[in-house]
Amino acid sequence: MNRKPTGPVLKTWQFYSACIHILDKSFLAKLYKKSDRQIERWSSDPDTTESHQRNPIDRYESLLSRLMELGRSDIARSAVARQCHIVGCDLSLSIIPESDKKTLAEECLDDLPAVSQFHAVLIDPNSTIEQVRHALMETFEEINENYSKWCDERGVEP
Numbered sequence: 001m002n003r004k005p006t007g008p009v010l011k012t013w014q015f016y017s018a019c020i021h022i023l024d025k026s027f028l029a030k031l032y033k034k035s036d037r038q039i040e041r042w043s044s045d046p047d048t049t050e051s052h053q054r055n056p057i058d059r060y061e062s063l064l065s066r067l068m069e070l071g072r073s074d075i076a077r078s079a080v081a082r083q084c085h086i087v088g089c090d091l092s093l094s095i096i097p098e099s100d101k102k103t104l105a106e107e108c109l110d111d112l113p114a115v116s117q118f119h120a121v122l123i124d125p126n127s128t129i130e131q132v133r134h135a136l137m138e139t140f141e142e143i144n145e146n147y148s149k150w151c152d153e154r155g156v157e158p
Contacts, residue, residue: 001089003136012042012055012057012058012061013042013044013045013055014043015057016028016039016043016055016057016083017043017044018043019043020040020043025039025040032056038053038077041053041055042054042055042056042124043055049111055129064076064079064080074138077091078130078134078137080134081134081137082130085129085133092140093140093141095146096144096147096148096151096158097141097145097148098145098148099145099146099148099149099152100145101145101149103149103153104146104149104150104153107145107146108146109148110142110145111139111142111143111146114135114138114139114141114142115139115142117135117138117139118132118135118136118138118139120135121135122135
């Protein structure tokens with residue numbers, strides 16, 4: 001039996017344990033098209049249960065890590081940004097991207113394609129909210145490179 005969550009969910013198995021308590025195991029089994037026992041395996045503490053198995057969040061995190069290793073942060077971040085929006089959050093970079101330009105002026109000019117793309121998506125009557133959010137994130141990333149270059153030129157920590 002899964003216990004009522006008493007604190008923040010820190011591990012993926014705790015998330016599934018909380019979901020069983022809040023939503024019911026049968027709901028999860030129907031959602032994932034898995035047996036009740038499989039849902040229990042996902043929600044079991046691997047330190048105390050031999051029948052624990054990796055759950056979909058564990059697999060999803062592996063997928064995101066692999067995309068990042070391959071330099072496809074754009075794909076990984078756009079997927080995570082969709083989920084952030086569901087829970088009323090925004091995705092922001094925890095690191096300031098390094099500038100790849102020689103001068104701040106060159107870095108500023110490098111923003112123009114991203115800003116132009118953002119504007120094009122904004123005025124397109126067929127654009128989706130996901131497309132707008134993605135273009136906005138790309139623009140923010142370019143602008144953050146300006147900040148990085150400015151700090152670098154002045155010897156200031158970002």
